[in-house]
Amino acid sequence: MRAYARQCDKCGMLVTPRGGATPRFCPTCGHQFLDSPAYAGQRSDGSPQATAGGAVASLVFGILSIPIPMIGLILGIAAIAAGVRAKKRIEHSGGRLGGQGLATAGITLGIIGAGIWTLFCAAVL
Numbered sequence: 001m002r003a004y005a006r007q008c009d010k011c012g013m014l015v016t017p018r019g020g021a022t023p024r025f026c027p028t029c030g031h032q033f034l035d036s037p038a039y040a041g042q043r044s045d046g047s048p049q050a051t052a053g054g055a056v057a058s059l060v061f062g063i064l065s066i067p068i069p070m071i072g073l074i075l076g077i078a079a080i081a082a083g084v085r086a087k088k089r090i091e092h093s094g095g096r097l098g099g100q101g102l103a104t105a106g107i108t109l110g111i112i113g114a115g116i117w118t119l120f121c122a123a124v125l
């Protein structure tokens with residue numbers, strides 16, 4: 001069992017392991033790390049283990065939403081929904097899931113794609 005330094009999600013203070021044990025609470029603000037066991041699998045460099053599945057889906061939907069006529073509107077909305085869900089999962093994973101950038105890109109592309117085809121539909125209909 002290795003000890004890990006972790007960042008307090010309340011005050012942002014980096015809490016280093018003491019006596020070879022992963023910290024259970026923040027000495028600065030007293031915030032208790034209820035999700036400590038989840039950190040057992042985190043690499044010591046703090047980089048996420050996996051990319052949130054929805055983040056990749058969001059980016060793919062977002063990219064496809066722009067060149068595909070009409071269906072792009074649905075894909076754009078799907079990209080936004082998947083991206084927002086992925087971001088929430090990443091936030092709640094406490095650093096175990098990555099892909100924040102992918103999700104943001106997917107949401108942005110989804111908004112562009114959905115926007116283009118909404119305007120297109122409005123212009124044609």
Ligand SMILES: [Zn+2]
Nearest residue numbers: 008011026029
């Ligand atoms: Zn704190």
